[in-house]
Amino acid sequence: MTTQPSALTKATVNPNPIQQFEKWSQDARATGMAEQDVISMTLATATRYGQPSARIVLLKAFDEEGFVFYTNYDSRKGNELEENARACLLFYWSAVWRQVRIEGAVERVSPEESDQYFQSRPVGSRIGAWASNQSSSIENREMLEERFAEFGARFGENIPRPPHWGGYRVKPTMIEFWQGQENRLHDRLRYTLQDDGTWAIERLAP
Numbered sequence: 001m002t003t004q005p006s007a008l009t010k011a012t013v014n015p016n017p018i019q020q021f022e023k024w025s026q027d028a029r030a031t032g033m034a035e036q037d038v039i040s041m042t043l044a045t046a047t048r049y050g051q052p053s054a055r056i057v058l059l060k061a062f063d064e065e066g067f068v069f070y071t072n073y074d075s076r077k078g079n080e081l082e083e084n085a086r087a088c089l090l091f092y093w094s095a096v097w098r099q100v101r102i103e104g105a106v107e108r109v110s111p112e113e114s115d116q117y118f119q120s121r122p123v124g125s126r127i128g129a130w131a132s133n134q135s136s137s138i139e140n141r142e143m144l145e146e147r148f149a150e151f152g153a154r155f156g157e158n159i160p161r162p163p164h165w166g167g168y169r170v171k172p173t174m175i176e177f178w179q180g181q182e183n184r185l186h187d188r189l190r191y192t193l194q195d196d197g198t199w200a201i202e203r204l205a206p
Helices: 017-030 035-039 076-083 110-121 122-133 139-156
Strands: 040-046 050-059 061-063 067-073 086-093 096-109 165-179 186-195 197-206
Touching: 017 067, 017 086, 017 096, 017 165, 017 186, 035 040, 035 067, 040 067, 040 076, 050 067, 050 076, 067 110, 086 165, 110 122, 110 165, 122 139
Parallel strands: none
Antiparallel strands: 040 050, 040 086, 061 067, 067 165, 086 096, 096 165, 165 186, 186 197
């Protein structure tokens, strides 16, 4: 059931948008939302020519440095991020009538960070990272299943991280918090990163 939250104002938000995001994500969890729904986010990328694309990925970590997700570096999103290393993230939590937009530059996380996360994944997911040439054309599902079986037989449970798989970090320069209100008079507060590392907050018309 959707509940309407209280008003969002400059006086009530945390001056640090990362801490504000942490609070809002915890508020979403407190409603009973599944963790998968809390960490699901739309990732929008674009080619060097400006052709956009978007898909749902999962947030795996965040801190003052940025927001981290993992993927195949040779996928469409990976190729677009290599061409144009900027992205937008969007979270929507319907149970609390809130969304968060994040824009910023993108960089790969360290190999050590990718290795650590990869080894935390289920065995099947680790084998799948080897079996799937993500975003490439394949003849049928049987081919994919054959590759999965081949890599499973090769590695067993001692599965190294593929060199084409790892994490990206979106380093935010803008974070907008949107809170739904009646009569479409929604609250929107935008944090913009300043040259001195502080965040400026301004209210936007809905």
